[in-house]
Amino acid sequence: MPLLFLVLGLSIAVRSQTTDLMEKARQKSDIYSAGHFRMEGKTSYKTGRGLWQGVYVLEFVDQENWRELLIIGPFQQLRTAEKGQIAITRNDEYSSAASNILSLPDWLSVLQIDPTSEKSTKSKFQKVNGTQATCFSIAQSSNKEQVREVCVSTESGLYIGDREGGVRYSDYRPFGTFLVPFKMSDGDFSELTVTSIGPLRGFTLNKTTPMKIMRGCFTPRHSLLLRKVSPDYPATAVMARMSGQVQFNAVINESGALAEISPTKDSNKFLLGSALNAVKQWKYRPASCGGTPVAFETFITVNFDMSRMHSAK
Secondary structure (H helix, E strand, C coil), X not given: CHHHHHHHHHHHXXXXXXXXXXXXXXXXXXXXXXXXXXXXXXXXXXXXXXXXXXXXXXXXXXXXXXXXXXXXCCEEEEEEEECCEEEEEECCCCCHHHHHHHHHHHHHHHXXXXXXXXXXXXXXXXXXXXXEEEEEEEEECCEEEEEEEEEXXXXXXXXXXXXXXXXXXXXXXXXXXEEEEEEEEECCCEXXXXXXXXXXXXXXXXXXXCCEEEECCCCCECCEEEECCCCCCCHHHHHCCCCEEEEEEEEECCCCCEEEEEECCCCXXXXXXXHHHHHCCCEEECEEECCEEEXXXXXXXXXECCCCCCEEC
């Protein structure tokens, strides 16, 4: 019995340490709680067709009122939020480049642990991008295979990323009482470099006719994949020893069900049907704003690998 109590005590201590460090890291960088700022930056994304470059602009009043422009290569998107209603206008289909870069300014939501569905399983000290860090493994209660890692600088207490080769936040600079990462990257592919941040004097990004309107906020509590079905490998693809990738832009509704889905133009057409049949069976816990479930857009990639027959992420 004493050994059992010792193990339980250590487990509770790890969870408490995780929550405490992540909350302190969030408070140090929570510019969204202050509001009324304008951020500009340069974007870049490495593709098979070369390097795409562009700009990012965020005009932020509060969680429910903001405007955001992303231009990356041929892709352009404007999101405008008024009283929690987000209107989206874009010139082309959703792309992995847009998905990766749009997730980078949303670093504060990563520092949230949902006590009802997540728990910290272990912590370790390691160097991340040359910085000594405390890294926590956070597992989903419903799916132990889905683990994310959050690393906080041991010296500064600031959030610096997840794992080797993953998301990185660096070059923190002061804005008011907060410290803001001026360089954000997702591996070796996408990068957002902040060029300026200052007080918002009024909106300069003009509203346009939206393609869709959704209820949401800027830093929602992230969605949770509850059920994932792997795709069948099409017989014709097996015979041809074909590997490939299918990518979808999808909207998950307030109930966690798939409401909209469309493949990107460069998805493998021979694998599309099998990937679509599998993804239609996936089930999510929806994202939420202030405890209220909201619809959200997500980018889904399904990989077909002949060396492993199939995998999806």
